[in-house]
Amino acid sequence: MPDVFKKYLSEKGGITDLQFDKIEPFLFERKIKKGETILEQGEVCKNAWFVEVGCLRSYVTDKKGKEYIFQFAPENWWISEQNSLHKNEPSLLSIDALENSSVVVIGANFFEQLPVPAGANNNFRHVILQNRLYSLQKRIIYLLSATAEERYIDFLNTYPALSQRLSQKLIASYLGITPESLSRVRKELFKKN
Amino acid sequence: MPDVFKKYLSEKGGITDLQFDKIEPFLFERKIKKGETILEQGEVCKNAWFVEVGCLRSYVTDKKGKEYIFQFAPENWWISEQNSLHKNEPSLLSIDALENSSVVVIGANFFEQLPVPAGANNNFRHVILQNRLYSLQKRIIYLLSATAEERYIDFLNTYPALSQRLSQKLIASYLGITPESLSRVRKELFKKN
DNA sequence: AAAGTTCATTGATGTAGGATAAGAAATGGA
DNA sequence: TCCATTTCTTATCCTACATCAATGAACTTT
Numbered sequence: 001m002p003d004v005f006k007k008y009l010s011e012k013g014g015i016t017d018l019q020f021d022k023i024e025p026f027l028f029e030r031k032i033k034k035g036e037t038i039l040e041q042g043e044v045c046k047n048a049w050f051v052e053v054g055c056l057r058s059y060v061t062d063k064k065g066k067e068y069i070f071q072f073a074p075e076n077w078w079i080s081e082q083n084s085l086h087k088n089e090p091s092l093l094s095i096d097a098l099e100n101s102s103v104v105v106i107g108a109n110f111f112e113q114l115p116v117p118a119g120a121n122n123n124f125r126h127v128i129l130q131n132r133l134y135s136l137q138k139r140i141i142y143l144l145s146a147t148a149e150e151r152y153i154d155f156l157n158t159y160p161a162l163s164q165r166l167s168q169k170l171i172a173s174y175l176g177i178t179p180e181s182l183s184r185v186r187k188e189l190f191k192k193n
Numbered sequence: 194m195p196d197v198f199k200k201y202l203s204e205k206g207g208i209t210d211l212q213f214d215k216i217e218p219f220l221f222e223r224k225i226k227k228g229e230t231i232l233e234q235g236e237v238c239k240n241a242w243f244v245e246v247g248c249l250r251s252y253v254t255d256k257k258g259k260e261y262i263f264q265f266a267p268e269n270w271w272i273s274e275q276n277s278l279h280k281n282e283p284s285l286l287s288i289d290a291l292e293n294s295s296v297v298v299i300g301a302n303f304f305e306q307l308p309v310p311a312g313a314n315n316n317f318r319h320v321i322l323q324n325r326l327y328s329l330q331k332r333i334i335y336l337l338s339a340t341a342e343e344r345y346i347d348f349l350n351t352y353p354a355l356s357q358r359l360s361q362k363l364i365a366s367y368l369g370i371t372p373e374s375l376s377r378v379r380k381e382l383f384k385k386n
Numbered sequence: 387a388a389a390g391t392t393c394a395t396t397g398a399t400g401t402a403g404g405a406t407a408a409g410a411a412a413t414g415g416a
Numbered sequence: 417t418c419c420a421t422t423t424c425t426t427a428t429c430c431t432a433c434a435t436c437a438a439t440g441a442a443c444t445t446t
Contacts, residue, residue, distance in 0.1 A: 129326065136333060167392090372423080373403085
């Protein structure tokens with residue numbers, strides 16, 4: 001069933017079809033409707049999710065009810081609340097679907113079950129963690145040092161497909177600005193080009 | 194020699210004295226003078242460093258020469274440029290010493306050499322990565338959603354010792370504000386208490 | 387197709403924090 | 417110990433972005 005995930009594991013993790021057959025019984029797919037929430041801020045996160053179709057997001061809500069998007073997860077991305085999953089602590093983030101989506105549900109011990117391909121040491125998991133670390137690092141640097149316009153341009157380069165699929169309201173929330181400001185930033189950008 | 198590191202490995206990684214003796218030949222200590230740079234933006238990072246004494250920082254410099262501090266590393270912290278180390282790409286960050294410091298130099302393959310303690314799977318490395326991930330996540334959420342004052346209070350809570358050791362200029366650069374603004378924030382805080 | 391929502395844009399106005407400048411306090415080097 | 421440098425503070429003005437409000441366009445829902 002989970003063909004996108006199978007392909008991902010093969011390409012990124014070097015997992016063969018044979019090895020995949022062994023872990024398939026532990027996997028299952030889940031459909032998530034647009035707007036449906038799969039993790040609520042304050043709950044303990046029990047899974048990670050791999051997105052095969054659609055797009056999810058993780059976000060915080062502050063006291064005033066304002067939402068700040070931490071991460072988008074379109075096809076081939078992982079999403080979860082690492083710290084909650086790892087330490088059984090309450091999650092800082094909520095996770096919901098921005099489009100009708102299909103995900104593979106990954107249990108906490110998935111990577112222990114995953115066979116280690118010949119030749120490779122088990123650093124597939126590390127590669128995933130390292131990549132995430134890098135994208136968070138880049139995000140922090142941009143939040144510290146770049147203007148709203150620079151951050152928007154970076155977003156367009158980093159997620160060219162998403163800029164077509166998501167509303168500006170969502171993109172603004174990811175950039176840390178209001179939708180009104182994003183509208184003005186875009187106006188300025190169009191003027192320049 | 195590297196007693197602080199030995200203690201750290203024992204407490205956090207479950208490494209026994211006997212096991213430590215096996216890896217000690219691969220370790221060496223390095224003294225870094227205040228102001229000395231050990232990694233320059235654009236270079237490829239070949240090591241990670243574990244701080245035994247003193248304090249280092251990693252930071253970016255923008256086109257105008259303004260510095261933004263990504264991370265502080267006092268005693269018992271790791272510092273490095275993960276992405277550069279991992280993929281042999283040019284580093285986004287520079288690393289230098291804020292105090293006269295003593296570090297353990299850790300090669301890229303250190304964790305492969307590290308013996309796996311009985312009973313534990315080799316998730317010591319994961320725990321380190323997960324903790325770092327969590328602190329970056331928290332930082333992003335604060336940068337997105339909190340005021341300068343809230344971020345300063347969070348800094349005081351997260352690094353109570355550092356607020357005594359570091360100049361306000363450095364703390365401001367970590368918070369993403371100017372030293373003048375931090376001075377005002379502090380004035381307001383004192384007024385309230 | 388009408389009515390209710392949500393979304394994007396625009397304008398007017400407000401504000402947190404930046405830029406600049408200058409004096410005071412602390413630190414450091416010879 | 418004195419001079420130089422760096423750090424911290426305070427004041428004034430400025431700017432990027434927020435807030436509030438209004439309008440039309442684009443969706444949902446019935």
